[in-house]
Amino acid sequence: MRSIRILLAAALAASVATGCSDEIREALAPEPTGCYFGTGSEPLHLTSEQTFHAATIAAVGHRDGMNERAVAVAIATSFQESGLANIDYGDRDSLGLFQQRPSVGWGSEEEILDPVYASFKFYEKLRRIDGWEDMAIGDAAQEVQISAYPDEYHKWEDDAFAVAAAFAGGQEAGVRCMVTEDRERSSEAATLTETYEYEWGAAVSAVDGQTVTIEAADAAAGWHRASWAVAKSLEWDFASVEYAGQVWEPGDETWSEVDGETVEAAVTDESTVVITLNGGA
Numbered sequence: 001m002r003s004i005r006i007l008l009a010a011a012l013a014a015s016v017a018t019g020c021s022d023e024i025r026e027a028l029a030p031e032p033t034g035c036y037f038g039t040g041s042e043p044l045h046l047t048s049e050q051t052f053h054a055a056t057i058a059a060v061g062h063r064d065g066m067n068e069r070a071v072a073v074a075i076a077t078s079f080q081e082s083g084l085a086n087i088d089y090g091d092r093d094s095l096g097l098f099q100q101r102p103s104v105g106w107g108s109e110e111e112i113l114d115p116v117y118a119s120f121k122f123y124e125k126l127r128r129i130d131g132w133e134d135m136a137i138g139d140a141a142q143e144v145q146i147s148a149y150p151d152e153y154h155k156w157e158d159d160a161f162a163v164a165a166a167f168a169g170g171q172e173a174g175v176r177c178m179v180t181e182d183r184e185r186s187s188e189a190a191t192l193t194e195t196y197e198y199e200w201g202a203a204v205s206a207v208d209g210q211t212v213t214i215e216a217a218d219a220a221a222g223w224h225r226a227s228w229a230v231a232k233s234l235e236w237d238f239a240s241v242e243y244a245g246q247v248w249e250p251g252d253e254t255w256s257e258v259d260g261e262t263v264e265a266a267v268t269d270e271s272t273v274v275i276t277l278n279g280g281a
Contacts, residue, residue, distance in 0.1 A: 035177040044162045048234040050084035055231035058167030060119035063201035071168040076160035077141040170220025175227045179250035185237035187279035214273040239276040
């Protein structure tokens with residue numbers, strides 16, 4: 001460790017004396033972490049945990065026939081209520097992603113702490129609100145939550161739209177995550193398959209060893225599912241996610257073109273998302 005400090009100090013001194021080169025800047029820059037949304041020069045950054053839960057919220061919305069705007073309402077609400085974390089505490093008996101309360105009929109504590117159930121209940125109430133589609137995102141969130149601080153949801157609108165664009169709008173290569181090695185992850189294709197089916201309400205099309213294949217009706221649906229898979233890298237040990245001729249691998253800051261000489265034709269079209277996990281028995 002001491003030798004590393006000495007090398008860094010020497011690099012800093014050299015950069016001050018001679019002007020910091022691109023190589024030195026890159027060596028001294030902090031390692032990217034978490035997940036990034038959008039393809040512009042200043043993408044939105046979320047933690048891996050936030051992204052993991054956002055993907056679930058969006059998947060349940062798709063499952064229940066809700067559109068991109070509805071997903072944005074749900075994401076903005078969870079940003080405000082819990083910071084997109086599935087917390088087991090809150091004001092009075094509030095719990096979970098949306099700080100729903102057992103005492104006012106949202107469900108039992110166990111149910112509310114299930115992100116799939118909590119998301120379903122949120123959309124269920126949103127759907128019953130007349131004219132929610134024409135409301136501002138923050139106003140629609142308030143109609144669901146009946147918060148004592150109704151204006152607080154508005155500040156999350158831009159971020160919520162950015163997240164919804166990736167998970168519900170079909171934005172190409174809209175999310176990528178930097179996977180660190182300090183967490184144990186599952187390499188079980190069966191548990192990934194069960195999670196997909198529970199959140200999306202649909203079966204995967206095939207499981208072959210460590211490879212899970214998911215069908216997509218079109219490009220938007222394909223990117224919804226590919227982005228969902230990348231977001232689940234918090235819990236699963238992926239080797240790659242491939243869709244429409246592009247591939248994401250843990251540690252990559254961007255999606256890249258699949259090597260056309262080695263890839264099977266199935267992953268270059270827009271009908272299938274191919275998820276490959278590491279390891280396994």
